[in-house]
Amino acid sequence: MRDKTKNVEKQLQTEEPPQQEVNVPGDLNQIEDGVMKKMMQFFADEMLPVFGISKKVKALAPTEQVRMELKKGLQDFNLVMEDNSIAHFEFQSTNGGRRDLRRFRLYEADTSYQLRQPVTTYVLFSGNIKNPKTKLKEGINTYKIIPIIMKKQNADRILRQLKEKLKTGQPLTRKDLVILPMLPIMGGKISIKDRIKTAYNITKNANLISRDDVRLVESAIYAMATKFLDKNALNEVKEEFTMNIFGELIVEGREKGLMEGRKEGRKEGRKEGRIEGRIEGRKEGRKEGRIEGRQEVITEQVEKKLKKGKTVEEIADALELDEVTIREVIEKLSGKQLVNA
Numbered sequence: 001m002r003d004k005t006k007n008v009e010k011q012l013q014t015e016e017p018p019q020q021e022v023n024v025p026g027d028l029n030q031i032e033d034g035v036m037k038k039m040m041q042f043f044a045d046e047m048l049p050v051f052g053i054s055k056k057v058k059a060l061a062p063t064e065q066v067r068m069e070l071k072k073g074l075q076d077f078n079l080v081m082e083d084n085s086i087a088h089f090e091f092q093s094t095n096g097g098r099r100d101l102r103r104f105r106l107y108e109a110d111t112s113y114q115l116r117q118p119v120t121t122y123v124l125f126s127g128n129i130k131n132p133k134t135k136l137k138e139g140i141n142t143y144k145i146i147p148i149i150m151k152k153q154n155a156d157r158i159l160r161q162l163k164e165k166l167k168t169g170q171p172l173t174r175k176d177l178v179i180l181p182m183l184p185i186m187g188g189k190i191s192i193k194d195r196i197k198t199a200y201n202i203t204k205n206a207n208l209i210s211r212d213d214v215r216l217v218e219s220a221i222y223a224m225a226t227k228f229l230d231k232n233a234l235n236e237v238k239e240e241f242t243m244n245i246f247g248e249l250i251v252e253g254r255e256k257g258l259m260e261g262r263k264e265g266r267k268e269g270r271k272e273g274r275i276e277g278r279i280e281g282r283k284e285g286r287k288e289g290r291i292e293g294r295q296e297v298i299t300e301q302v303e304k305k306l307k308k309g310k311t312v313e314e315i316a317d318a319l320e321l322d323e324v325t326i327r328e329v330i331e332k333l334s335g336k337q338l339v340n341a
Contacts, residue, residue, distance in 0.1 A: 060080065092132075155195050183195040196221060
């Protein structure tokens with residue numbers, strides 16, 4: 001996708017504005033917005049058929065349009081399609097009615113003018129939005145968007161199909177994976193907690209897909225869990241995620257972000273960063289956790305707290321880890337075996 005983007009820049013007859021890293025807002029209402037943007041960035045080819053769009057993607061298109069009054073119009077996502085038209089996407093968890101339609105119309109007009117290409121706007125509605133306003137008639141003109149209503153898609157049916165696929169020995173594809181983070185915002189009778197747990201278990205069977213892609217999907221699933229689950233349900237899901245290395249890194253990253261805040265976010269993310277840190281308000285993102293980085297952070301925190309005279313029980317409680325793990329770290333630091341107290 002990145003190579004395609006570079007090849008079509010001249011064809012669009014415009015210079016793409018500097019890319020701005022997507023900072024997922026701390027507001028929980030915006031979590032799925034950030035997840036969808038990230039998924040679209042890496043899995044656009046697989047996601048469009050899920051939305052009923054048959055055109056092929058040619059490249060990513062700019063999402064930032066600067067107007068004469070120097071106000072920036074930040075759109076959610078733009079794609080260059082195979083016919084050079086622009087597919088403009090907006091991800092909405094609230095229904096703004098006519099006001100949103102006016103904003104989308106402005107984005108569409110700006111993009112069409114600057115890129116000199118026709119633009120079609122698709123709006124993905126999540127939450128409980130089932131019948132959004134899709135037309136705006138003003139003067140002699142009627143503006144339309146193409147709605148994608150996530151509540152009309154059935155999460156139960158999708159999970160049944162994926163389970164049957166695994167049962168019959170069929171390999172999972174990228175298209176199968178990209179739909180998993182969207183399960184919480186779909187309709188269906190299965191609880192959101194069980195959707196998330198099942199989705200995560202399905203990723204563990206994606207043996208023919210690169211680990212980088214699988215890890216990105218897993219982090220997106222966990223991000224959605226932080227929005228839609230209460231504390232108890234989230235802790236239960238967290239246990240599922242900590243069953244493999246990356247799951248542990250995601251959870252640890254989120255907890256570190258909560259404890260040390262935004263100031264510590266950049267330091268913690270010096271190697272790969274942490275996606276969950278961004279979700280909790282950190283400015284620095286992360287691309288991928290490493291085992292060495294996680295152990296280094298835990299060891300560093302334990303050592304600091306030991307110097308402050310904290311007990312094993314106090315350290316375990318502060319870091320939300322079990323005492324066995326804390327004792328193992330202390331033994332490595334001291335080279336001596338601790339006696340259980």
